[in-house]
Amino acid sequence: MDAVKNRANIIFHIDMNSFYASVEIAHHPELKGKPLAIAGKVEDRRGIVVTSSYEARARGVKTTMPVWEAKRHCPELIVKQPNFPLYRETSRQLFQLLREVTPLVQKVSIDEGYMDVTEVAPKIHPVQLAKSIQQKVLDTLKVPSSIGIAPNKFLAKMASDMKKPLGITVLRKRDIQTKLWPLPVGDMHGIGSKTEDKLKRIGIHTIGDLAKSDKADIAQRFGLYGERLYQRANGIDNRIVDPEAEETFKSISQSTTLSEDTTSVAVVRQTLSILAEKIAERMRKKKVSAYQVTLSIRYHDWKNISRGQTVKQPIQTKDDIMIKVMPIFHEHWDGRPIRLLGITVQSFEELGQASKQLDLFSYEIDLRHEPLINTINQIESKFGEGIIGSAANYKKGNRQGEGHD
Structure with a gap:
């Protein structure tokens, strides 16, 4: 009984690779292996890249890049407008597949989620389980994914980002010093550009620097948000995988x-x-x-x-x-x-995960939010990023978007 009680949690973070582009390729196999970008108003100079295939990324195409600039980097770039109903239906099928493995699945966005497989793991090795999930998703939906395996949600998220596409990465607490701490502090999940700049100004350049910093000083500078970042950098995250989180309100x-x-x-x-x-x-x-x-x-x-x-x-x-x-x-x-x-x-x-199509019709509206975002940035620079949660998500959605994978 004590062995069961003391058994470490096993959390998966599953992240679909270049989701929108991958779904398009799944439904249009002739696009496979070609540089593809998903963008709004492809015929207009203000069309913005929402995400792109890995072939396009290798040619310098990046998320939020104007279409004209993307085509300058990659003249043979194929550009398609988003098909959001198709992406949402594919997402629905994805999470249905995940719930066949365990009911403890928490969807956090259209293309990523957490699974608590602690009770499943004794029957199959976690890496083998991850491989079977990854292959089933690939066989069924024709969409690649990466999976992070760790004892908590933060480490699982960081692990899934370490190898893409089709990666499976294990990040144990004993691996933190060698695998996590050497990474730039800006690569840490939960840290945006403003906080990254502020951390660098006080000599914190890596996740390890943050983990070994003075906790009281970080808390004084960044408040509760800073304390949470300090804990995460040291591999501490007590959040549970909550299947009801998405359905809290309809x-x-x-x-x-x-x-x-x-x-x-x-x-x-x-x-x-x-x-x-x-x-x-x-x-x-x-x-x-x-x-x-x-x-x-x-x-x-x-x-x-x-x-x-x-x-x-x-x-x-x-x-x-x-x-x-x-x-x-x-x-x-x-x-x-x-x-x-x-x-x-x-x-x-x-809000941070919704991939808004920045096109001729929404571009000017989005630009009108800039004074608000600048004001929020000033507040966060003084009191710490996350002090205004939803605005931080809005800002980071523009910065990272669906195409971060």
């Missing part, structure tokens, strides 16, 4: 009964704007974006209608919501006096 809704029935479009717009602002704030706190939006209308005679839309671009802000709900309103309102209005968003994805 939708976010806001509605209001008007002070009096109205047929004024201006009143409707103002009311929906207030509701959209409240929903965007709740999404910000939960650090998610959404792929479905629904407008509800109750007329003066208490008759209700609800009309929704599934979108390819992740909805994140009040403006995103308003751009979707106002056309729905104009299309479906029949002119009768309105008593109640409501908005619901659902089909969530973690």
